[in-house]
Amino acid sequence: MSDQNIYEDRIKLFKDTIELKKTERVPNLSNFFTWKILDSPYKLSEAMNDYDKMERIVCDFHERYHFDAYMDLGTRNPIRVTDALGGGDHEVNDKTESINYYDHVLMKSDEYQELLDNEVKFLWTKVFARKFPDTTPEKLINAVQELMAYGQFNDKMTNKFVQEYHCPSVFNMNAVLMHPFEYLHNNYRGIKEVSIDLRKRRTELKDVIEKKFETQMLPALDAALDLDTSAYVCDTYFPMLAHAILSPKQFEDIYWPQLKQIIDKVVEKDKTIYIFCESTMLRFKDFFQDIPKGHVILHLEQDDIFEIHKELPNICLAGGMTTDLLGNGTPRQCIDYSKKLIDELGNGFIFSQNKMVSFRNDCTRENLLAVNEFIRNY
Amino acid sequence: MLDLKILTQALGDLEEDQVMEMLKEFADTSPSEAEALEAVAACQAGMAIVGELFESGEYFVGDLIFAGELLTEAINVLKPALGGGASVVIGTILLGTVHGDLHDIGKNIFKSMSEAAGFEVVDLGIDVEVDTFVKKAQEIKPQIIGMSGVLTLAIDSMKDTVEALKEAGVDAKIIIGGNPVTKEACAFVGADAFTTNAAEGVKICQGLV
Amino acid sequence: MMLEEKDSAIDNPFLTYPEGWNQAVESLVFLPEEMREGFLIQFITTVTSM
Structure with a gap:
């Protein structure tokens, strides 16, 4: 088979899977993140600060395991950018082989109105100022240049994987959509504070969500849906984390109205959306039951994927393989479970890992080699 | 009134x-x-x-x-x-997020719910070294030791901590909790109980004292 | 550190609005003038989310 055919076959394999069509084999999507570094001769800190080393690590990883596509090509944690601004909220620890992010609150509970009144002013003088208080014009320029270098590295890796390894990119970076509540939860207010706001400042919180959605997200969605994304696994990408604290009632009130509009537009334009779900989704199953098939992929972390499949036969599921097994099981156990996943989930299943694989004991090389060989041939 | x-x-x-x-x-x-x-x-x-x-x-x-x-x-x-009085304490829990992990939200939820259920909770905070768990356990002799974590690496830290506690002869029931915790992880760690939700964790602890 | 303490420690004329902001926008000389502000908004949104 020619190189071009391998590439086109991979894209077709993913697209057919998303449309729940019968395929010759199951696509194998890597959800490996910093584990790739731990599987290499380099230390975390070395790889995170050196794009050449990271490139070698990611390429070696592909040449060893041969996934069909990658959620991460060494571009997940651009710490050089934040370091240029003084950094400080993360710790790359070579001893524990982990990157820890400190919880931080960058916005006070009584500042929702300020955010509504003038978001740029608020971000610059409050959120950005609290995170990077020592910013100087020189540091800003350095950080901007680092961000551009990071963008170039990202483009280089994407192109290299298409050209040399014939692996399609999963999504276009310009087609990443984030719910406004995610900004409040993940970045500005933090989990604890936003949980309190949900009860004590619901109206202001909703006002911010609605304004950000109308003024920023809808235009971003329209632009994303106009992109030519035919060479990507999916047309848009939507990471979900903040739903992890919400009850179904709260989800319906502050999260779903916007997500529904996005999904409706995706369906209307006959496009696809890859929803990467941290935590659990089962309690929200009712919201997804009426979505026409062929448009939504849910990548699951903590749910029982077999149960979700029964509840949502209209949705393409990704994930399944657990770090519990990859890290602690035997190759035989891993293969048996892989077979069960493929046999029971049938069409509309993208084989991947449940977690963003990051720590040494999340996986062994022996297990991953065995699983990927099995997936290629089953 | x-x-x-x-x-x-x-x-x-x-x-x-x-x-x-x-x-x-x-x-x-x-x-x-x-x-x-x-x-x-x-x-x-x-x-x-x-x-x-x-x-x-x-x-x-x-x-x-x-x-x-x-x-x-x-x-x-x-x-x-x-004043100086307090409600009846049904047991003492020594609690902490294990070494290598800085997450504390789940731990704090469990702490407030178990205090509400009548436990005295001694909270060691986050990124708690194995030795710190052992020394404090020897000092206060809790009925229960609760270990929390969000990252998958926390499972290994929990295992190290449990082994050290057993080696030091600490006689307490051990419960582990958090995102990566499963039945298999519980067996691997050598804990007595596990949970991924704080409310259930409190019930388990009530059954352990 | 509490936010109040953080705020009182920030005494940075660059992180003011509109003066410092305008200076930041103007400093992006390698970009066409009409793109600078939009780029900077995108930049601070990105780095505060990292």
Whole structure:
């Protein structure tokens, strides 16, 4: 088979899977993140600060395991950018082989109105100022240049994987959509504070969500849906984390109205959306039951994927393989479970890992080699 | 006169304004220590309602966080009237997020819910070294040791900690909790119990003492 | 550190609005003038989310 055919076959394999069509084999999507570094001769800190080393690590990883596509090509944690601004909220620890992010609150509970009144002013003088208080014009320029270098590295890796390894990119970076509540939860207010706001400042919180959605997200969605994304696994990408604290009632009130509009537009334009779900989704199953098939992929972390499949036969599921097994099981156990996943989930299943694989004991090389060989041939 | 049933229900419903108004009015009447202890018990019963609503799916994690804050606020209002006395302690839990992990939200939810259920909780914080767990356990001799973690690497830290505790002869039941915790992880770690939700964790602890 | 403490420690004329902001926008000389502000908004949104 020619190189071009391998590439086109991979894209077709993913697209057919998303449309729940019968395929010759199951696509194998890597959800490996910093584990790739731990599987290499380099230390975390070395790889995170050196794009050449990271490139070698990611390429070696592909040449060893041969996934069909990658959620991460060494571009997940651009710490050089934040370091240029003084950094400080993360710790790359070579001893524990982990990157820890400190919880931080960058916005006070009584500042929702300020955010509504003038978001740029608020971000610059409050959120950005609290995170990077020592910013100087020189540091800003350095950080901007680092961000551009990071963008170039990202483009280089994407192109290299298409050209040399014939692996399609999963999504276009310009087609990443984030719910406004995610900004409040993940970045500005933090989990604890936003949980309190949900009860004590619901109206202001909703006002911010609605304004950000109308003024920023809808235009971003329209632009994303106009992109030519035919060479990507999916047309848009939507990471979900903040739903992890919400009850179904709260989800319906502050999260779903916007997500529904996005999904409706995706369906209307006959496009696809890859929803990467941290935590659990089962309690929200009712919201997804009426979505026409062929448009939504849910990548699951903590749910029982077999149960979700029964509840949502209209949705393409990704994930399944657990770090519990990859890290602690035997190759035989891993293969048996892989077979069960493929046999029971049938069409509309993208084989991947449940977690963003990051720590040494999340996986062994022996297990991953065995699983990927099995997936290629089953 | 403080209506304890209404107070319990208001806390269970997470009606902050109502709870705080009732307690402030109550505190203004210079209650006796015994009366203040009754109010504490009513708040604790409200937390039990919160736990039930969590289990039924009505509440989720954000509500538990809010409930923990509300309970702390409520107890603070009652503190002056409580004097040196305290409600009955049903057991002591030594708690911490294990070495290598900095997450504390789940741990803190578990802490406030178990305190509400009558446990005394000694919280070692986050990124707790194995030695710190061992030394504190030897010092305070808790009935239960709770270890929390969000990252998958926490499982290995939990295992190291459990092994060190056993080696040091610490006689306590061990419960592990958090995102990466499973039945298999519990067996691997050598813990006595596991949970991924704080409300269930408190129930398990009640069964362990 | 509490936000109040953080705020009182920030005494940075560059992180003011509109003066410092305008200076930041103007400093992006390698970009066409009409693109600078939009780029900077995108930049601070990105780095505060990292």
